[in-house]
Amino acid sequence: MLAVLGRTMYRWRRPVLAGWAGLAIAGALLAGQLFDRLTPADGLRADAESRRAQRRVEQLLPAGPTVVAVVRDRDPYDPRLVSSVRAVDTGIRALPGIAAVDDLYSGAGGRIGADNRSSLVRVELATGLTATEQRRLTDRVVTALRGIDAPQVLVGGPDLARRAFGDRAVRDAAVGESVALVVLFVVLALALGGPVAGAVPLLAASAAVTGTLLGLRLVAAVTPVGEFTANVVTLLGIGLTVDYALLMIARFREERAAEPGAGTAELLARTTATAGRAVLVSGAAVGAAMLGLAVFAEPLLASMATGGALVVALATGVGLTAVPALLAVAGHRIPPLTRRALPRLVRRRASAVPAPRRSDPAGRWPVRMAGWWAGRVAAARRGRPGRPPIRGTTGGRAADVPSGGLLATLAGVASRRPGPVAVAGTAALLLLAVPFLVGANLADSDARALPRSMEARQVYDVLSRDFEAGRAAPVVVVVEADPATLTVRNLMNRLNRLPQVLRVQVRPDVPATSTVLDLTPRGATAGPPSRDLVRAVRELPVPARVLVGGPAAEAVDYGASVLARLPVAAAVLLLVTAVLLFGLTGSLVVPVKALVLAGLTLLATLGALVVVFQWGLGAALLGVDSWGGLDLTTPVLLFVFVFGLSMDYEVFLLARIKEEWDRLAGLRTAAARAEAGRRAVLVAVTRTGPVVTLAAGCLCVVFLGFLLGGLTAVKEIGFGMVVAVLLDVTVVRGLLLPAFLALFGEWNWWAPGPLRRWHARWSARGADRSAPPEPAGDRTGARPTPGRWR
Known part of the structure; x- marks a missing residue:
């Protein structure tokens, strides 16, 4: 079916691209309306005890939104200051919609700061105002308060802090996306062989993101959409779509290199039948992870679930339709895999540089060393002197798999010594997780999530230090x-x-x-x-x-709610993962290992977050002002994102490992089967490793865009995702996955007899009739029987 989809995308490439272009244009034009409709989403459900306590207090002591001004750096009883404050207060009281105005001079509730040179002005708005009326009245009050004759007047309050958070989130999203797209284009153009190849993933990503914004605009007309949702789904959409596009492009180049004379339609059919299946399974797994947010029943997470599921669906759709259509149009401008080593200028210069000599004058040998290594890399990728290549297969055709690469090197080490590598890797991840397991402080970051340069944060700090003596809420x-x-x-x-x-x-x-x-x-x-x-x-x-x-009760209720629903969410993810990975591999062992590895990655990531954001070690390097804790929503969001993206790379590698295992398995002796399994892992990792490494690098670039903003809660997500991706690609995919595959051997593909037979029949019915035939045998003369050792 997927092969038919590839041929269809070739035949209807222009209408398909026109449809996606129309969706992208509509989304870009209507995105502004979405940002106007974003609302502050509540982090707790309405039936939580802390929420019921808050509503009861509001019934007993009705109070509207408040605006607070801190008048600083002047004697509070300076006659000019007193007259100025009274005049401003009188003007504010005359505004319609004002419930009360309190200052140091008009009642018994006035307060002087600990420095004896500051005082408070508190303005309470009436209840029952609409959101638009409240915003306009707040702006007029802020303008009036700034007219107080004092060296410094800081204006803030809870509502202004929430507004500042939302405005900053939108601005940071725009800046982060712009920088990420520019850097991604440069990286992709260099890695894929030119600007045309580099533009394909970004064009696909723009269609997915703008389509998601259009979908959220429609959702916002029915239900509230949180301000933070736009940040998450746009950057997540870029990362996922680029990943899927890279996988499709890499397989397309590989197929064309293996059979240069094949037509584009046939190449696209083979690409979608192999890489397209990985994209489909990965998209389903990530989409299920996004929907898993809804299990937690919190309004903020429900908004994230809606946006996340929408962007994953569109990213998957773009990867299976728009990317093949783009390859059908511009595929001839993308160089085949065997011709791609380094940029042409670097290759030409590198070939003329001899090996470095230590006797070179200082200042010259580093240049010669760099050129020599560039030449070695280019030669290795062209299959010239170096370690002998691994023999693999591509669609039934023998092909040389160039050795080298980070993942291939790590996988070779893990395959040779699986026991020590598995123990050491697992211990390292658990050691990283210790700070989170023993000392995490999860709380609502409120105004503390804002950078210290913002006025709303300064008001919060001054009130806490000078008027509350640093006491807790x-x-x-x-x-x-x-x-x-x-x-x-x-x-x-x-x-x-x-x-x-x-x-x-x-x-x-x-x-x-x-x-x-x-x-x-x-x-x-x-x-x-x-x-x-x-x-x-x-x-x-x-x-x-x-x-x-109170704030502490909200933290307790949130944690209890998440812990109570965590087993349900984990069960849903396990079930979905088991079904999807069983359909891909025919194994029930693989899904369990995938969940265990994803859990280890998540715990290690959260431990690193505690060290940086809670303890403050290295926080200054990221421009973070540590407030001694992590935002409540960070672990849950990372739980879903890390699981989803780890499934992304898990599927990429497992699909190729299973493909190679089916071609190499079926040998008579256990030793031969073990060697076949090891070679299947090495061939698959060597072939898929470069695209996984490149995809991980691109994903890190995308999530580094979170770190360019000023919101601490957003930076936590960005830093956490970068750490998770790096750990997943190196420790988990490079070491632990090959080590566990080597330790389990044939048991990796175990499933109960009825399920195994059903999967064999299902796989046989779903096989593409036009697929090339299986090889007749391996070097030992044994006849392969795909699926026998599942």
Whole structure:
């Protein structure tokens, strides 16, 4: 079926490209409307206890959004400052929609900072305003507050911080994408042999991303779409589409090099029948991982699930249709694989450079050394002197597989010493995971996710340092009982004796039927002491209805919700992975190993994040201001992204390993079968390794775009994905996967008898009739029987 798709894409290449171009243009024109409709997505579901506590407090003490101004660097009782603040406050009170204005001079609630040269002005907006009315009124209040006659006036507040986060996220996404696309074009043009070849993956990626933005625009008309969703899906769409396009291009070049006289339609049929199957399986696995976000039932993650599933579907569709159509149009401009070594100028210069001599004058031998190595690389890729090439097959035709490359070298080491490599690699990943397993601090980063240069972050820091004495945000306890009752008094006495509590305060003006308590915890906001206090309060036996809220309670509820649904999400991913990889390989062992390796990669990545973003080691190099924790959503997002992208490379390698195993298996003796399996791994890794390495490099370039922004939560995702990709391509794909394949031997392809027979019949029915015949035998004269050792 996929071979038929390849021929169809050749025959209908112009209509297919016109359709994708129309979708891309429509998406580009309507993308601006999407960004206007993005909303701050809530990270917690509505039935969480902390959310119910927040709604109850809002019922007891109705309050609208607030804007806070910190007036600094002048004596608070300077007559000119006093008159200026009063005049501005009077003008703000006259605005329609203002509920209250508090300052140092108009009531008993005024506050002076710890430096004795700053004071607060707090403006409360009325409740019931629409989003547009609230935004316009907030802008007028901010403009008025900036008119206060003081050397420095910082204006912020929770709503302004959320708005700043959203605006910065959109701006950072635009900058990150622009830089990533330019760098990707240069890298791809150099790696694939010219600007035409380099442009094919980027044209495909632009169609997938703009189509996703168009789809999200339609989704936003029905349900809220979070601001962070646009950042994630655009960069994820670029990374995935480039990966899929590289795999298709590499196989197309390989097929053309193996049979130069074949027509383009036949080459595309073989490409889609082999690499296209890997793209389809990978897309299904990554799409399932994206939908796995919905299992966690949090609004923010649900928005991510929708956007992620949409972009994966479009990336897969582009890889199977638009990329073959582009190859049908421009494939003759892409050099065959055997002709591609280094850029022509480098090859010509390198061939004339002799081996370096240590006696060369200082300053010259490094240049000669570089040229000599370039010549060695070029010669190796052309099959000239060097280690003997590995004999492999391409569509039933013998072909020389040039030895070398990072993955091939690592796979050779792992195949020769599988036991030590498996133990050492697993131990290294577990060691990296220790910081996360023993000391991760997960909390809502709030305004702390903003760079210190932004005004909303500066307001947060000044309020915490000069007006709150560095104390953590309170844990809010709502008791449905009169504060004068014995129940409330006993509860307050017990709360005062808790080791995590610094102070207990009763909020005034609460209706007599209820009590609202603010517990000031030790440590940082939503830190471990605060979360321990939330759990301790919830465990206290109280003969009244009690709700616990606040930032620490939100962190506890989020963690409990994720942990409760994590087994369900893992079960869904395991089931989908088992089905997809079984259809690809006929094995039930391979999916289990894939999940284990993905889990090790994720844990090691999270450990590296704790070291950099929580402990602050090396954070300055990334331009990160460590606030002592990780954002709540980072582990869940990385769980899905790391799993999805690890399946990407898993499928790329396993599809080729299985293809080579089917050609080499069927030998009579166990030793011969073991050698065939080892050679299948080496041939597959050697052939697929360069494209996987290049794809990983491109993916790192894409996610490095996250690090160009200023949002800490976004940088966590970008840094985590770069670390995960590097670990996956080197330690996991280069060492652990070949080592485990060598250790398990024929058991890699084990499945129960009925499933094995069903897969054999299904594979036989799905085989392309036009596929080239299998080789008659190997060097030993044995006749291969594909699928026998599944």
